[in-house]
Amino acid sequence: MPTGARTVAAVIGEGALTFDLAVPCEVFGLDRSDLGVDWYRFLLVSADPSPITTSTGFRLDTPHRLDALAGAGTVVVPGWCDPEVRPSAALVAALTAAHRAGARIVSLCTGAFVLADAGLLDGRRATTHWMYAERLRARCAARVDPAALYVQDGNVFTSAGTAAGIDLCLHLVRLDYGAEIANAVARRLVMPPFREGGQAQYIDRPLPLDPADRAFGDLLRWAVDHLSEGVTVDDLARRAAMSTRTLGRRFQGTVGQSPSEWLLGERVRLAQRILETTGVPLEVVAARAGFGSAATMRSVFARRLRTSPRAYRRTFRAGGPAG
């Protein structure tokens, strides 16, 4: 591992959004030596002459300048004041140099526009706050996914609106220190270690009380109530009296996921609850959550939670580290 790999630099500028800039400070910048691992070295970097004035109006004197990016293993760009304010040539140069040197480049919310202007998103999958997705598409050659909470494409990471930045930062911790440490940090932040569903569920919808939507809600409730019976996509379609083709489209439009993706997420969520609250054998947990077998549940946990059912139970059953 190259030197400085555990160094995280967050770059802010005039008008920095205070919540966004606080996210990397909180996740990477606090002393967490009590977790028993060598924690990150965190640098708050200003791209503009310091002190800068934040979006909230208070002034912030940052200890580092752009040259600090050179040694960082991870560079985070929190939400920028306004996507129309273009990053300076010096910032673009520092970012591209860091990327060339192998650093992970991370944006939170509208920070994605800075990455776009640096040419780092071209040809990649990316996301940003859903209100800005169209503008980001127009700005660069990225495949913008407005439904994701965060997207990793190689060593370029982007996340959706403000709070999703926490999800992404926890994802980075998970990559660096593993699921248990990431979960411990999540508990400290009083955050779920892994949020299901993407930002589609937070996007404003004009007709929330549409009868069709209510019927859809009933369908989802029915599915959740019958998870242990091994509900399939066909079952859902039959229940909803529509073809699987139409059901798939409705799901994508309403939930932001495919039916099976959603089903799997619900099974995982149920299994998590059973693991947290009972000591029943994993076979029984799998059956109750509607997985075909404990082996299937295990592989789904590995894929979606980056942990095993057993490890999950060990971490979250009764009395983990205090919040």
Added chain:
DNA sequence: AAAGGTCTCCGCCAGC
């Protein structure tokens, strides 16, 4: 651990 079988997704297109 690998392979064969099943399920799911999604673009396409025609029908209402």
Added chain:
DNA sequence: ATGCTGGCGGAGACCT
């Protein structure tokens, strides 16, 4: 025309 629907089939994910 417009918009929703649903069958089809290949590709690929997923399960056993």
